[in-house]
Amino acid sequence: MGEKPVLGYWKVRGFAHSIRFLLKYLNVEFEDKYYGFSSPPDDYRKEWRETHRPTLQLDFPNIPYWIDGEVRMTESIPILRQIARKYGKELVPSDSSTQWRVEMVESYIVDILISLHRLMYFYNDQLYQDFLKEQLPKFQKLQEFIGDNKWLLGSNLTYLDFLLYETLYQHTVLKADIFQDLPRLTQHISEFEALPAISNYLSSPDFLKGPVITPGAKLKI
Known part of the structure; x- marks a missing residue:
């Protein structure tokens, strides 16, 4: 081996x-x-x-x-x-006719995560307020995109659900109630954490709960 x-x-x-x-x-x-x-x-x-x-x-x-x-x-x-x-x-969507949707939402989520990290690095109160005004509508669009799906892209879990979960979770570290009006996103977090392999990892000594960001950031969370 x-x-x-x-x-x-x-x-x-x-x-x-x-x-x-x-x-x-x-x-x-x-x-x-x-x-x-x-x-x-x-x-x-x-x-x-x-x-x-x-x-x-x-x-x-x-x-x-x-x-x-x-x-x-x-x-x-x-x-x-x-x-x-x-x-x-x-975990990899195989329908080539809808690959554009996969790539589109992947890029959309990455942009959201990068925006969060940028806020942490250059943090001040005004940036924080502006960030919430810009980010929350993006999350509303994500909730609409998921709709009645069990997971992000439909009934099957994909690698993008792992990216989505971590992006959502890091935002809850910034503001615990950030998704209080977005129940479908809160549901995604809880259902992802309930997956047996994920639940086991979250409770294991190997799991790193934090911090979210490196020491160079102004907002250290």
């Missing part, structure tokens, strides 16, 4: 937790490699940049990264897709 695959990322949820949830759901044995932070916080990437990054033979060195045999890749969404294709094909 070859070496276990390796997922490398900071010791935060960030852009890697949806990947961790997917791996745990699929029961993939892997090394969850966390990187610590250098001091001072304004250059917390220094140790990673100078010591670890040069040794990994990555085409576009960054984290998260995924090493699985000959696959050595970065970028969180391509990693999520690659793992689903290799270990959980049932």
Whole structure:
């Protein structure tokens, strides 16, 4: 048997937790490699940049990264897709005629998550209020998109539900009642957490509950 695959990322949820949830759901044995932070916080990437990054033979060195045999890749969404294709094909929508919808909603959710992280990095009260005004209508559209579906794209769980869950959860850390008027999104969170493999992971000592963001952010949650 070859070496276990390796997922490398900071010791935060960030852009890697949806990947961790997917791996745990699929029961993939892997090394969850966390990187610590250098001091001072304004250059917390220094140790990673100078010591670890040069040794990994990555085409576009960054984290998260995924090493699985000959696959050595970065970028969180391509990693999520690659793992689903290799270990959980049932989680990859197969209808080519509706692939555009998959790619569209994937990009939509990623933009929402990036906006949240941008708020955390540059946080002030005015940005927070503006953020809520901009984000809540986007979540309303997501709720309408899901409609009566059991999961994001229909009756079957897909890799995008892992991305959606983590995006929703991180917003609840920012504001616990953010989805109080969006019951379908709250339902997605609870139903995802009730999946046996996910429930087991959430209660395991391996699970990293937080923080959400790296030390360089103004809002540390």
